Amino acid sequence: MAKIPAFTRRAAVLAAAAAAMAPPQPQAAVATRARIVIAGAGAAGLAAAARLAQRLDGAEITMLDRRQAHFYQPGFTLVAAGLKDPAYTVGRTADYVPRGVRWVEERAAEIDPGAKTVTTDAGRRVPYDFLVLATGLSLDFDAIEGMDTARIGQDGLGSVYAGPAQAEATWRAMSAFADRGGIGLFGRPSTEMKCAGAPLKYTFITDDILRRRGNRGKAELIYNAPQRALFSVPIVAERVRMLYQDRGVAVNYGHDLSAIDLGRKVATFRTAEGPKEFRYDFINVVPPMRAPDVVRDSPLRWQTGAWAREGWAEVDRHSLRHVRFPEIFAVGDIAGVPKGKTAASVKWQVPVMVDHLVATIEGRQSAARYDGYTSCPLITRIGRAMLVEFDYQDNLVPSFPGVIAPLEELWITWIMKEVALKPTYLAMIQGRA
Amino acid sequence: MKELDIGTFVAVLQEMMGPLLWVILVAAALATLGFVYVLVRDRGLVARRLVWSEALGVIGGVGGVLLMHEITHSDFADIGGPIDWVVVAAIFVLGAVGTVVGAYTVLGLFFRRAA
Incomplete structure (x- = not known):
């Protein structure tokens, strides 16, 4: 092997270190005039809108949701434990709608996947080239x-x-x-x-x-x-x-x-x-819990089994793409996949779904794959929690192996839940985490 | 948290602390600059001042740990595993070092005769 001068080696190591520290270079935006409709502006809808707006240039992105308040749902447990005020869990959707995304304050009421249109509860017909289902679920x-x-x-x-x-x-x-x-x-x-x-x-x-x-x-x-x-x-x-x-x-x-x-x-x-x-x-x-009527009463739901009764969208578990309508995707609670109806699932589903959608626009295949990762800081008392992370196969997939033991009641996991989770969530719905 | 890059980390810190993040960073930068200035001016550490700063540093370290307990509704009884002790130690060291540097700088700039 040729000998490399020491200063060159050091420079290379420093450059590599700098590259590792630097934020990932934003990928060049893909130019398109695609009409993308996102049904729902909860955690999944907002995160999808933010990521799509980052990756696409010229797309017409419309988000449908009537509710103006945004709920940070992982905080509900802390409110019910007497540790946080209800206001801790309430934000304004308007504060998180990304630039370049049109928010229509109407609810998606009917989807016609043949005609590729969504009709809102106010009777507005919105045509789409791609549809992202992020409707959340209904408490029955x-x-x-x-x-x-x-x-x-x-x-x-x-x-x-x-x-x-x-x-x-x-x-x-x-x-x-x-x-x-x-x-x-x-x-x-x-x-x-x-x-x-x-x-x-x-x-x-x-x-x-x-x-x-x-x-x-x-x-x-x-x-x-x-x-x-x-x-x-x-x-x-x-x-x-x-x-x-x-x-x-x-x-x-x-x-x-x-x-x-x-x-x-x-x-x-x-x-x-x-x-x-x-x-x-x-x-x-x-x-x-079941799928909202807009999906449950549509051809988009599962066709057989318990998931057909509950009405979840029938998507491929690794790409989040609908199995019968390739221009439709589902993320968050509405996705009919095993495991994870959590904010952590959203965090890992959205970039995969977005990559598949963008790849379709570009005419390429995406290699992105969602393996069912989700996580839950399982509180075992006030002051301690277990960080439980797992995937479709019921494997534990700890983020910090050997450091934060997954099934141990720890103070550090509690600190994460109380201090770091909401900022991570807010960064996520803005496409920054 | 399958991957953690610096951009995500900064975004989370910004959401966590808002404008306070920049206030803390500016304060830390000013304290460090002041510390270096005092070091250069005095051509080294002044032992008497350092001892006072270290005494305050112990209070700062303990204060950091207690503050973390306060904002997370928890206490020493919640420490559950080795990593928790590492976190306690890290918070103590951060609080202590920050206080030592800050106190040494303030004493050096404004109470030069006394300490």
């Missing part, structure tokens, strides 16, 4: 007989998912329970759901608050899961099972919440042995 409280979201916060009724105000109302109900004790009921629905860790976290948090107030001995905590496990990733399920045993949380599998009597404070669960009633002093209701 009506599927629980007797449930009334207006009563969240009263008579021991909580529901962290329903919104910022309801998360705070849930905190009031849970705090009152933590003062008195009694029976606390927790669980999850049988459908797909966003952030499957959230109901588990809230059980841990309630346990912690009871202990801090010296009332854990006066309370019985029960977690009812419709499935046969506490979490879809076996190694995580087993770890949570051990922790619940340690904290004295009773677990019942095969229990699916079907009805609730808010006056009598009795919840009814479907089980293999028939309906079973549980009296409660506090309950965290996690409703069944």
